[in-house]
Amino acid sequence: MASDGVLLSAIGMHKHFGGVHALRGADLEVRRAEVHSLVGANGSGKSTLLNILSGQVAPDGGTITFDGAPISFRDPTRALAAGIATVTQETTLVPELSVAENILLGPRKVRRWFGIDWKASRRRAIEIQQMLGAEFSVDDPVSSLPPDQQQLVEIARALSMNARLLLLDEPTSSLTEAEVESLFALVRSLKRRGLTTIFVSHRLSELFALADRVTILRDGRTVEAGEIGSYDADRIIERMVGAAPVPPAGSAADGAGAAPVLRVRGLSVPGHVHDATLSVGAGEAVGIAGLTGSGRAELLDAIFGTRRPSAGEIELDSALLRHGRVSEAIERGLAYVPGDRKNVGLVLKMTVAENLMMATTSRSMRLRTPPRARERAEARALAEEFGIVAASPDVACSTLSGGNQQKVVIAKWMQCRPRILLMDEPTRGVDVGAKREIYRLLGDAKARGVGILVSSSETEELLLVCDRILVMFRGRIVASIDREHATEANLAHYAMGQQ
Amino acid sequence: MTAATDVEPAPPARKPLVGRLWSWSSGNQFVGVLALLICLVIAFSIVEPRFFTVANIRVMLTGVAILWMVSLGLTVVMLTGGFDLSLGSMLSLSGFIFIGFYLHLGIPALLAVILTVIAGALIGGLVNGFLIGRVGMPFLVVTIGTLSLYQGVTYLVSNGQTTSLTSSLLDAIGFNTALGIPITVWIMIATFFVSLFVLRMTYFGRDVYATGGNPAAARLAGVNVTRTLIAAYAIAGGMAALAGVLQDAFISAASPAGSGTIIFDATAAVLLGGTVLGGGIGGVGGTVVGVLFLGVLQNGLSLAGLAAAWQQVISGAIVILAVLGQQLQRGRRPTFDPGALFRRRRDRA
Structure with a gap:
């Protein structure tokens, strides 16, 4: 014994x-x-x-x-x-x-x-x-x-x-x-x-x-x-x-002070999000921290329209966005890189070119013929710009590595010239090299004036990318911390429900 | 005209198809079945002198016309990841819809044919398509229901009686030739190329593949999945209605007895052609190869004097083996680009 x-x-x-x-x-x-x-x-x-x-x-x-x-x-x-x-x-x-x-x-x-x-x-x-x-x-x-x-x-x-x-x-x-x-x-x-x-x-x-x-x-x-x-x-x-605070890195925050492009007021999704209010300016990167299950992904779903909120308003460029209308959201300049890439990010059976063009062409007349040659050329250019490693635009996306698939998803949306880019777990399941490239792409998008709202379970990632970080706890946004004041410790503090 | 022109329908269906679909890098799953089809044609031609004759090929092709139409429609539905069990009932019902337009309302035959196809598409889209695409019911439940429903309606409107009709247009469709080729075969060729065009050369066709490949991702990218599903079931309904008109033309009557088993033959043809249950992969090019394969097999075995029961045994076994072969092939190669085996290595580097 x-x-x-x-x-x-x-x-x-x-x-x-x-x-x-x-x-x-x-x-x-x-x-x-x-x-x-x-x-x-x-x-x-x-x-x-x-x-x-x-x-x-x-x-x-x-x-x-x-x-x-x-x-x-x-x-x-x-x-x-x-x-x-x-x-x-x-x-x-x-x-x-x-x-x-x-x-x-x-x-x-x-x-x-x-x-x-x-x-x-x-x-x-x-x-x-x-x-x-x-x-x-x-x-x-x-x-x-x-x-x-x-x-x-x-x-x-x-x-x-x-x-x-x-x-x-x-x-x-x-x-x-x-x-x-x-x-x-x-x-x-x-x-x-x-x-x-x-x-x-x-x-x-x-x-x-x-x-x-x-x-x-x-x-x-x-x-x-x-x-x-x-x-x-x-x-x-x-x-x-750990005691060592992580120094904020990356380019200087320049989004602060800009007029908000996306404004969300009192958004609720029953059981997931309660009364969320936030805003994102042009060229501003806003992070959402929080534990798994705190409602981060559901909040993004609700803003984009893949999940219907029960209450609240979403405003893009000072005009209301109707709830649950994905194609309208896309047309108005929202883009969404979901966390569950394999299941909702890409149609893996389809080719790189087809996936890249899917969102931009979603408002085209359905009986028109896609200009294949031009699409292929555009796909090549996008692959070049976003560093996508693929044998050709005509290979199925299932043949690409996780990091390259994620870059295809990002490229697909950047192609739409979005005003606001929503991202959930942008680097989940990708290797270190691809991670760095994805951060670079986010930086580029920011520099072009795209507002970014990114949710992540990796605090260091948020500290690296964001100008401001919101913290969610049990479906509520409980804190908003500027980059200068954000540390892993104080984010964890709020994420665990401490006041 | 010579024999060479008469057999033309088959070669044009093969030659440009293989090359094009191959280069479009998906849906070349049917190449194995195509090879098997060619072997079968050669074997039957050697063994059975009556097989490779103008008359017999004509019989064989018009014999699969109804299966051809239903299979093309079913392919679109299966590409979206769905299935439509009700197509056989839809076919019988359409036979009587045509009777209604033509005999009872006295509408001219050509217009009646067009109206029948439109009616079939509307019923397919508004009943099956709406319930599956909009309401979100499981496709098996919905189409099992409509299978029985349409069959019942067919019996009600026909009183269980076969209605004979005489129409010079239908006779022409069923029995005349143009340029030495039966009108029926011209219709088959036309429907094939139209569906090939729609699936491969339009945004709608892409929506069909995206919906079957990953409906959630498609919806997130702004694809109107609901509309795509409704349209797919409408196309299947319209094609079944066209098959119903052909049936009327072949027997100069509308019969409520129906074609209960046509859906199984059509499924076999679609699967042989490399379109998978679950959707997103395949195409109409493969389907017509599948249809021709079934037609040749049945025709050749009949000529060889094999009993109908043995024909069924053999074609059933071949369907299973052929689809098994495709599955094994797929297991080894997740992509359908033939060059991918070599290129993937460079991808990783």
Whole structure:
């Protein structure tokens, strides 16, 4: 048996994903019957560490000891069998099945000599449900429950497996304040029963409300760990982003003072964006920082028209833009480089030239013949200008690398001579060289007087590109910081809901 | 005229096509089937002296005319990533729509033909197209529904009776020749080139490929996906209506018995031609090769005296094998540019 009450210790964990070194010797020590919080910025390795503990990812190096015995899980079922259960951000429930069936999903139903003993299974589900103090009926389909109750079903499922360690990965991201409170009450009561919890949240207030101890990760390494009582919010943020402030680089900000081209007032998208107000001037680059799920992408979707807002006004050059009209938005000078490039950025089966021309020609008469020779020449010129490496304008976009695909998307929109360029995660999944080129393209667009509104989860990127950075937290714009005053630390501060 | 001119319909469908579609760098999936078709023609010509004759080729071509029309329409729908099961019912219904215009309203035959095609397009666009493109219902659900609906309406308006008609125009369409080539074949050639032009040489054609390739990305780039889908189902409906008129012409009557299985043959032809379920890849060039392949196979096997059951077994097996072959080919080459295999290396460097 383990001494000194340590339930789990992971030492020197390493993990590579392709060229990315996600974990570089991270350590984690969790004591029995405590709520242990794991914190770190985006990309610090929190999720990777959790995925290793739950058996979804195999580590490249390091040792894990659970309950005094070394373990290495090859798949999630083994982690479950050992007593480690995970509740993730997205529920893994089967919506059409009843609560009881979901709690006892898979081989855990009570069996009799032939088939499943449904009555006994149901009783078992009720026992667990009462232990949780949940109000729903075990016969309801899961799809009829609100998100917080669904989360309870997931926790119930974990308990049905006699879990001793519960991994909660951002369990509160889709919950209301009241729901969060009841979830916390549950975690505390489970703690009294001897259950250990590892809790990941981006919201610092939740951390102080729930955790006993905290481990801080940065760039795949454990920075420090300790009692939560010995920390305050500023100290945690400082440790998370590192003490060294990033100096603002790049060209001088010249957009300030210009009359705004894009004005957004009180824009709301139910469940995602609340009352967002912002403006972008000609040649100004405005960033949107915020955690995953804070509503950044949805805000851009709503401005461009691919998602219908429930309220608010969008004004371009002092004239209103109708909601949900993509082709009108394009004609009026909006351009949108979406984050999900593979799924919505390009038609990968079509050629480079066809993709490049798609937006500019979207208002042409449909029965006219595209001037192929001229298009090809224009595509070549664009490829030259934007540094797109492709064998010819006639190859399918699927043959290009991620960075080149992204440059095709940007070139497609710059071709439309936009007034405002909206971008979500402009450099996601592209290599370092392509990243630099994309920043250069953004700089060029800015210099030409294009207003840029860019959302990114990479703070350094925003600090590099933007004149001003807005911070979103739970669908609201909670801060607007000029480049001179923006640091990773103060952006993280607002992004985590601190005032 | 000599035999050489009489067989012309097939070669013009091949020669410029292969070269052009090849250079347009997508939709050359049917090259394998084209090779198979040529082999089949040569084999049948050697084995069966009656096969490569003017008369037989005429029979073969007019025999696939209805399939040709339905397959061309279906190709457009399948390129958008959809499917239209109702085309067979639409065909039967159109046969009676023509009767209605021509016999009951006394509209001149030529105008009645045009009105029938327009009616087919309107029904296809406003029912299937609207429900799928605008309302956003799944295409299988909608077209299974309209399959039954149109068939039912056909029985209602016909009382289950075949209605015979005499029209010199329809007789001409069905049985006359011009320049030694059946009028039917001229219509086939015309519809092929028009659809080839629309798909390959217009912005609308690009919208069709973009909608099938990635509707979300197309919409984001300003493509009117809804309008494209409605137009695609309208084209399919119009082509089915034209097929219905041809059917009337061939049997000098409109029959409610319908062509329930034509949609399966058409699907086979479209798939053989390299248009994929899911959309975005393929084209009408491949489809006509697919149609001719099915026609030649059936015709040749009949001449060889093979029982109808065996013909079905063989053509079914060949469809599966041919599409499997295309899939394997695609698995190795994500792009359809034949040169890509060599160029991609330079791309990376």
